[in-house]
Amino acid sequence: xxxxxxxxxxxxxxxxxxxxxxxxxxxxxxxxxxxxxxxxxxxxxxxxxxxxxxxxxxxxxxxxxxxxxxxxxxxxxxxxxxxxxxxxxxxxxxxxxxxxxxxxxxxxxxxxxxxxxxxxxxxxxxxxxxxxxxxxxxxxxxxxxxxxxxxxxxxxxxxxxxxxxxxxxxxxxxxxxxxxxxxxxxxxxxxxxxxxxxxxxxxxxxxxxxxxxxxxxxxxxxxxxxxxxxxxxxxxxxxxxxxxxxxxxxxxxxxxxxxxxxxxxxxxxxxxxxxxxxxxxxxxxxxxxxxxxxxxx
Numbered sequence: 001x002x003x004x005x006x007x008x009x010x011x012x013x014x015x016x017x018x019x020x021x022x023x024x025x026x027x028x029x030x031x032x033x034x035x036x037x038x039x040x041x042x043x044x045x046x047x048x049x050x051x052x053x054x055x056x057x058x059x060x061x062x063x064x065x066x067x068x069x070x071x072x073x074x075x076x077x078x079x080x081x082x083x084x085x086x087x088x089x090x091x092x093x094x095x096x097x098x099x100x101x102x103x104x105x106x107x108x109x110x111x112x113x114x115x116x117x118x119x120x121x122x123x124x125x126x127x128x129x130x131x132x133x134x135x136x137x138x139x140x141x142x143x144x145x146x147x148x149x150x151x152x153x154x155x156x157x158x159x160x161x162x163x164x165x166x167x168x169x170x171x172x173x174x175x176x177x178x179x180x181x182x183x184x185x186x187x188x189x190x191x192x193x194x195x196x197x198x199x200x201x202x203x204x205x206x207x208x209x210x211x212x213x214x215x216x217x218x219x220x221x222x223x224x225x226x227x228x229x230x231x232x233x234x235x236x237x238x239x240x241x242x243x244x245x246x247x248x249x250x251x252x253x254x255x256x257x258x259x260x261x262x263x264x265x266x267x268x269x270x271x272x273x274x275x276x277x278x279x280x281x282x283x284x285x286x287x288x289x290x291x292x293x294x295x296x297x
Contacts, residue, residue, distance in 0.1 A: 035105040052191035055195035055196055059195070072121040075121035076187065176250075176251060219271060228250065
């Protein structure tokens, strides 16, 4: 089976797991439940759940306690997108080819849907305690999952990003890397580290995967910035040059296109090399990461 077929199969498996943990749309709160489900089922590559499970497998994990965490990380990712799209944030009307949650359900309900998904994520992840896995590992994974999703992770990066919009001229490489590391890389780190902890990985292996996730996230975001300059609307499926038009500081504007391309390659190569250094290699995961950080759209 080739990589594309294997990836399609694994995404399908992740989709089934996510669907299993979505709430029923009933009761007096059914509107917010419908908005939550609308947001999660809008599409997406389900990269984080797949990365989580493949890391878990690479480290020898064989149980089902990984499944609630797979659903939970997609809920956290989705809630962040719902809130990103709000008028107070990016004010986007479309995502993945259809109207955003606040356009369909109203701003107030979209806020509640995001809140609901974040809370449901932890309620869902906690179900791993009931699945026969090591409770200490589940507890450690849950704590790590919470930190990477919160003010010391994704929310912290979003905060710095919003504040930087009013101070573009003061953007530094250090601040830009902080934003990318927390807003983008944190959930990739969470996926890899959570999978590793649940599988019983050593502290050294978990630290190595944190570095791997950092490199993947930074490379992914630099590539995004590069494509905004070098890509085409036909290939990307969205307008190019939007960062420049919006006077937004990016890795390219801070370091220049040539250096951005060199740095992106360095981060990408180190990420793949770190994955390849594990005794039990996961060739699918290595290929997936390589394809992710060198994508053309």
